[in-house]
Structure formats: C-alpha cells, structure tokens
Amino acid sequence: MASIQDVAKLAGVSKSTVSLVINNSGYVSEATRQRVEEAIDALQYTPSRLAQGLSRSHSGLIAVIVPDCAHPYFSTLVRSIEQRLATHEYMTIVCSAKENEQTEQWYLQMLGRKIVDGVITAGHTIDLSSYETSARPIVSIDRYITEEIPMVQADHKEAALLAAKKLLEAGVRHVTHFAGTKGIAVQSDVFNETLTELLTAHGVTVQSVPIGHNTFHPEEYQAAARKLFSRQITTDAIVGVDLAVMACMQEANRQHISVPGQLKLLSYDGTSLTRLTTPVLTSVVQPIGKIGETAADLIVQRICGEKITMNRYLLPVTLQPGGTC
C-alpha cells in the first residue's frame, strides 16, 4: 500500500505539502495540487482517517439530531442540511433521537465524545442540558436553548397570521387545532398561541387537541383522526401538521363529509406531501430548505470561529392556496 512518502516522492514535493492538499488547507499552487492529486491517483493512495485527523483540527463531521429522519418535514430538513454541508466539505451524521430511548442516550454519549465538530439540533424531545455546557458549536432549529446558541426557525407568527386570515375568509366558526404535544417549549408553539388568539378575537371557538407529531407512523395520526371524528364535536375546520391533516382528510372521505364544503382543512408545515393529495392541501408552507441551509452555514461559521452577530433567524413562510379551505 502506498504511503504519504511515496506520494510526496512521486510528486516531487514534501510530505507536508501532500498533507495540505489532502486536507485542503493552507496555500498550495494549482500546479502543485494537480501534481499531488495525480500522484495520489497513480498510487491509489488513500490517506487513513488518523493521518487526516492528526493533520487537521477537525473531523469534518457534523451531527444532525432530529426526532425521526423518515418524517417528511425532517427528511427534507436533513437533505437540505446535508447538501449544504457537503458544499462546505462536511459530512452529515444523522441521529433520529425519538424512535428509541436507548438510541437517544447512546447518541448523546457519542456526541459528548467530540466525534463531531458541531451539532445541529432539531430534536425537540431530548434533554439538552448536557449541551449547554458543551464546548462544541451548536445551532438549534426551532428551539431556544441559550442566548449563545443561534436559532433558526420559520416565522411562526406570520404563519399564524396567514392561517387565521385564510380561515376567517372561509367563514369558519369552530376550529379544531391538532397541536403538538406539550412538554418542551418549542418556537412553533408561537403558531398555536397566535392562531388561537387571532381566531378567538374574531369570535371563532378554538379547541386544541394534543397530538404527537414527530414520528412518521401514519397509523398514529389515523387513530387520532378517528378519535376526533368519533367525538361528534362541532367543528367546521381542522388545522394541524401535514400528516395529522392528511389523516383527517382521509377520515372525512371515509365518513362522506365533504371537504371543503362541510369541513375546511389547513395544514402547517406544507411539505411536498401536501401537493400530492386531492385536492391539494391548503397549507402554510415552512421554508424547510432555507432553514436547513441557514443552519448549515451557521454551524460552519461557528466551527471556523467566525463571529455570529445575530442569534435568531426568522425565515418567511408562504401560503399554498390548495383546495381544502
């Protein structure tokens, strides 16, 4: 097997120049870089992780913690983070923290061992107390941790405004709101609170129904929808996360309740899924791609020691008209 010495010799440069090229750090002229790369190719040299690690101060790895990487919102988020981090030459370790408590604990333990250069957390269910004392950069999505940790989120207040406007225009009087389970405070609670406030101010009754919304198991949402519909409550509109609203649409169809005639539906996050139903779901759309990219840029800036002046990034939402409200 070829060594770094062999490469240096063939390219006619020093070992440290080879190392610079491998680690893409420091100034190396284009001609030299090319010579080194040709030597690497010719000798089929593959630097070991250790050799690389020894010559750079970082692992090139960033962990992304989500509740469930198969959930449409989080899978889209992970994709955008991963693709953006790759442009910064970082790879993404994905950690689904909600599926299994043991796994979650193990992930926290692993991340505590400095395997990664930074952590982007969109995991709203896990205990982050250990993070606050951590020396590694963190960027949070949709959850306030401390003043020092940048937070990226959709503009949930604007989202509530858009949703309320749409519902009021549609003339709804009794809204049922499938809201996330209470527990850890997340920024999306602002959507829930603002929406309730706005609707109530216009004489609309709002009933909140808690629902777990961080895993991608349709059966859970379907069970919640069936339970809601069996309670014979007076409601002419349902608002909730995409999967909950999709399950409600399915249940309404099953019970021959016409949408939007008898029942309006409006969903919030507005993932791609909502555009594959009939009719397309009226949704307030989170800029998931932009959220992921912003978080990725921020974590790299933090790792590189750049000063981050803002600690809160509010990204604009949009209304997808659809045909359910």
Add this chain to the structure above:
Amino acid sequence: MASIQDVAKLAGVSKSTVSLVINNSGYVSEATRQRVEEAIDALQYTPSRLAQGLSRSHSGLIAVIVPDCAHPYFSTLVRSIEQRLATHEYMTIVCSAKENEQTEQWYLQMLGRKIVDGVITAGHTIDLSSYETSARPIVSIDRYITEEIPMVQADHKEAALLAAKKLLEAGVRHVTHFAGTKGIAVQSDVFNETLTELLTAHGVTVQSVPIGHNTFHPEEYQAAARKLFSRQITTDAIVGVDLAVMACMQEANRQHISVPGQLKLLSYDGTSLTRLTTPVLTSVVQPIGKIGETAADLIVQRICGEKITMNRYLLPVTLQPGGTC
C-alpha cells in the same frame, strides 16, 4: 480539562484500562468498568476523537449512500439502517448522491479516504467502479456489484407475481407501467420484466413508460402523469412506484376518471404514504425496515471480519389490498 491520566488516577487503574473502557474493547471486569465510568462522569472527561481513534482500529462510522434521503422509500430505509447501526454502536453518515453531481463526486472522494469503516449503498445512480477495488466492506441494496459484496433486496419476482395476480383478478386488459429509467441495472428491474411477462402471457397489453423515480420532487411525477393522461392512450390500469401512482391518482381525480371504476392503480414500494390517501393505494409492500436492518447487520459482520456465507438476501413482500385495484 480532565485528561485520561486524571481519570486513570481517580479510578486507580492504568491509562490503557481507561482506554479499553472508553473503546469498549478487551476484557474489563464490571467493577473496574464502573469505577472508570464514575471517574469519567466525576471529571466530565470527554475523550477526543483522536484519542479514541488512536486506540481503536475503526472510526465507528458507516456511510449510507442513497439517491435522495428525503424520498419516502430512502428516508424509511435510512431510518431503519441508522437505528439498527446504533444498536451496534455505529453512527450513520448519510450521503444523498443524486441531488447534485458535485456533491456526489465529493462524497466518493471522501469515502475513498477511509473516513468510514464501511459503506451501505442504495445509490443506484452513481458510478461504483471505484468501490470494487476498495478495501472497505460494502453492502449493496438492490444492486449487484460483485460476487463478494452481499446484496439485500426485496423479492421482486414474488412482488411481480402478487401484482400480476391482483391486476388479472381485477380484469385489466391494458396496463401502463411507470418503470424506472433504464441505465444501471438494478434488481427491481426483475419486477418490471416479470410483471410484463406474466401479464402478456394472459393477453394483457403492457406499455412501459420510463420515469425518473429516485428524487422526492412531486412536481416531476405530476408532470409525468399529466403527460401520460394527455396522450389519450387506451389503458385501464397504471402500475408504478408510489409517488408516480399518487400523481396519477391526483390527475385521474382532476379529470374525473373514477378509480378503481375506470382506472385501476397499483403501486410498488408501498411506503407509509400509500396508506394516507383516499382510497388507500393497492400496493405491493417492500419490507423496507427489514431490508435496512439486514444491511446494517451485514456491514457490521463484515467489518468485524465474520465470514458471510450468503451473498444474496431476498426478503419477502406483501400485498396491501387498498381500494384502487
């Protein structure tokens, strides 16, 4: 900051014993392990990646290559691989190889640098020629690479049998088949070929329509569906991947074509999505969770140098009756 010496001193053991405990390798008595762990906790010692790397021969990282980690099939696959690898104490690096050619090239380059202990590839679009000469263990999902590389897949032949049986029972005469784009040979081609064979043998005409099916951009599927419907071809059934069939159902609804009355729909992979539509999509269901777990177990076995006697793992499929066929 506490060092490994501090931990060793507090626990009253040697540095190498601390290293064994950290890396979970070699024999250490339960009592000693506990003492070391208490010392680690008391001192809030976090071993550096380098310290760990130096004392173990592997990185504890496995890369999973998929075309797009936001695609419902691949996001479910990544979740099952990730969760299973965590039980083996490996973390998962996710690489979406299809979104962006530059990213794909960079990933291949990174993986060539021995950052990971092994690679699970479900990326059917990328050039794997460099893999074949690689020294790192590989497990492939749904694609034959070489005899030495274990391959995990659904039983596509059985899937075709189930689909053909269902379609014939429904009395279809003219099937349009949204099949994946040709190019690299993947095992799921067996589904396409066998289905065509079986249907043709029963006097059913089968028309194949190529469609890209590895990214999660509903618009692409919708455009393909619209194009198909605009061609006024004689067809009474459409078969294809979930997202393509969902897009066809949406287009049929838009054009007031009744499903399953005038048009039968049958999808294959049967991801969770297919259970959230109205009616539920009649689908042949791939055991995605099981595929991921099997691949995860195999890669760990290969990394540990265990002899793998089988090189092809065919996992059983099931029929989800649904209401579209």
